[in-house]
Amino acid sequence: MSKKITRDNLFKPTRSESKSAATDHAARDILESETAQREAKTARLREARLAKEAAEREEALAEPAGKAPRKKKRTKPE
Template sequence: MSRSITEHALFRPRASKAETKADITDHAARAIIGDEAARREAKTAKLRQARLENEAKPTTVPAPAKLRPKKAASARQEKFSA
């Protein structure tokens, strides 16, 4: 026994296999969720910037074309529709 017995060497905590696998899964899941959140925030910022640029442009709305009045239905069509 060449090692000296100290408080840290004697009672070294060791993770069980289940805890280790859970930590790996947790780390992977958090990385995926973090990546998705970063992409979502980047997309939101890009869309917000595009919307602000679009709103800043002066818009000229063309005058709507005049609507033609509808012709009265012929007497023949009125008979069949009733």
């Protein structure tokens, strides 16, 4: 015999093992793609939020500081 016998070439995987391995591989691929999509969306939304906050800060700094609003006078009840 020229081939060395190992557990990989001595026994062939049973049908249930190969099906479960294929299912596991497919499920992991789906989960990885969903994770990548979620992370991309989170990064995109974070960038949009930071840009909006920066624009609001610039707008607040551009407004002149005016007078404080007047308080209403209280009237005494009769």
